[in-house]
Amino acid sequence: MAINLICFNSECKHYWEDCCKKNLQETQIVIGEDGMCKSFEKGVCDWYGESEKGSGADEI
Ligand code: SF4
DSSP: OOOOOBOOOTTBTTEETTEEHHHHTTOOOOBOTTSOBTTOOBSOOHHHHHHHHHSOGGGO
């Protein structure tokens, strides 16, 4: 069962709407002993591109 993990690191490619995409997909994330997320990868989540394509906003 996916847990809605809140994350505010919008510079991570797994960040989506204040949630972690990896967690929503039931994929493991790793938190280091320093409390920092070791699964961080700089970038933009590909789900944003998909939602823009399906919105129909550019079809008007
Ligand atoms: S991988 Fe880590 S830093 Fe990236 S969105 Fe998930 S919890 Fe946040």
